[in-house]
Amino acid sequence: MSSTSKSHGWKSLLLSHEFILFAVVVAEWIFFYFIATSKNYTGHTVGFGTMDAQFDILRHTCEIGLLALVMTPIILTGGIDLSVGSVLGVSAIIFGKLWHDEHFSIPAAICGALIIGASAGGLNAFLITWLRLPPLIVTLGTYSLFRGLAEAITHGSITYTGFPDSFNYLGQERWLGMPAQLPIFVIVAIGVWLLVHRMTFGRSFRAIGYAPEGARYAGLPVERRLAMVYVLAGVVAALAGIIYTARLGEAKADSGTGYELFAITAVVLGGTSIFGGVGSVHGTLLGVAAVAILKNGISLAHGSTEMADMLTGVLLILALSASIVPKILSKRPARVQTVPSTPQPTPTT
Amino acid sequence: MKRILVLLLTAGLVLSGCGKSDTGSSATSTPVAASGKKLTIGLLPKAKGNPYFVSVKNGAQKAADELGDTLIFDGPTNDDAAKQNETVENWINSGVDVIAVAAEDENSLSTPLRKAQAKGIKVVSFDADVLPDARTFFVNQATPQGIGYALMDKAAELCGKEGEFAIITAKLTAANQNEWKKYIDEDLKKNYPKMILVDFRPGDDDKALSQTVATELMSAHPNLKLIMAISSIAVPAAAEAVKQAGKVGKVNVIGLGLPNENKQYVHDGVTNCVILWNTGDLGYLTVQAADALVKGTLKPGDKSFKVGTTTYEISGDNILLGQPYTFEKSNIDKFDF
């Protein structure tokens, strides 16, 4: 399922995981366009097919998309980061506290939040690369720790609100016709894509994912690369926290709860193997799109949340099973035409 | 690899072109008379699975059926403020006529509600209010002061006006519970100096957690006389905890709970009483108010709102359902919600 293998012709392109996922996304889009768009009594079109709805889907998905993007290189290296949602939460709270209690300016508070994100990622990086601890457990611990810190700082009940309109603009208004947070997401998406697919860093992530010891013997600075992706995850999670706060107009301790699982779902849906070594950023983006269109489409069609959650699970299982199909197909024995010249002796048992 | 990119880009361009149908191409606007219009009402609970909100929805559905409106009941499956925002925004885009919300977080939910109002969609709140400028009316089950004082007075009565008691709430960030707690504290300080509130812990509207918290409270405070549960999920949970700890009669349980969920505990003497309001009526009134607001029969500044044969008082911008009602052994069987 590697998308970096040279596409030998159209057939392998069409059968690639990413293309099938792309077809699924398009099919979803068309399906919801017809099911969830209608005209209200004044003749105006409402529902999925309107620009407003499409933009709002983008707005709802930006923070998760950022987390999924930065989760991709981490999973490529064979690791995982369960703490990104909690880093989002604690960065949002620090941002709110710096602005509200310490009277920092908005840009200064944003910098403070990003530094916190980097430090959180740094803690993960230190434990994973220096002490060589398993990423699953380290980030499970920091998932609780950072969320706990966010709750402790706010005593479980304080929220910060009342941000200036110029800040809320980032999460709620349109800039040049598109949601204001979209350019940030696009820049990060392009950045991560270049990092993984066009720089040598990207190739080293896959190498580390495939065989960490082999990568080490090949002279790759494994620890430095791993540290880099975890710190990057922390910074991007903090960025997502700021956008989340702008979108809600409030900084809360439970910001981003559950987002890490959504991000991992999107990454795996996109074709990245959970064991590392295989995957792509555009796959992740398609995975995010697939889940976002599904969830929001059902909501716009006045369906129920539970149905959306169930279908997301089904989609993920289908995607994982689908990646096995080509393997099974390739294992089928080739048909060989032979005409036995003399009858072979049958073994007696 | 490059081919995938090219495909994606072209597809993206084609698809974005498809989406540009903001204004209807065929303006077959046949304006229907306001009173005959079939409205779409969005009802947003704090959590879909919470039996309290399910009972509200039953009343709401009854009103919607009577009025001929379509009721959409959707929201997060457990208390989640961001999901509430997203649901509201999707409803705005799908063309609902009026939105009725119970806010998990009054500040963050006000943001998309203001947008809804700007687009001409009416907004009312029920059970848990949002900021006043984000909605036209708040359908209030009872005044927070009424609720707080009713709970505290009952607790004091059961404890003989002295002793230790504890409160289990929903999430610590829930604005309506915090509002009620404010009045409980006020009543406590003013009238019951010999009673001590030993702890105020969140049960997060989670049955298992609330039961665990109740058990822990009893172990940590052996002289505890009463547990007051101000989250409807916590009331039966606390009662079960008291029953399993074998402290029936030693530790009283009261709270804001649904009659059906607490009937057996009240009859067994575990829970003395539950104080609540008719949740079905709350839902019914909310939908009636939502419908009337769109059709113009209910306007800001009205002093009362008549539904069928009942007239509800409007205090400011709060439509009041009535007074809190105490359900106890003698009357709890008469109710089914």
Added chain:
Amino acid sequence: MTFLNFVFIGALTGLAAMMAAVQSPLVDPNAGVGLELLVIAGVVVGGVSISGGRGNLWGVFAGLLLLSCISPALTYFSISAYWEKAIQGGIILLAVVADGLRSRKNKNN
């Protein structure tokens, strides 16, 4: 073998669900949300190696006990509930760091 493992886990989960359900006459559709991460944490704090091959049930029992007693302890000392997650995370990290340092020492010896 893996297949049977998962079947077994499913069966035990069903048993756990029954044990949870009999605690109270009301059934909660949101029962068990978030439990999976707590269980993994308890197992690892109890000394089971995440990469497999090492661990025993006594350790798991001890780990789960340790994590479960944070909440009652906080109630007993009347410390606010919001410290629970932070302490939980701290314990998990301490456990895994201690484990990592120990295996590093063993490797170096």
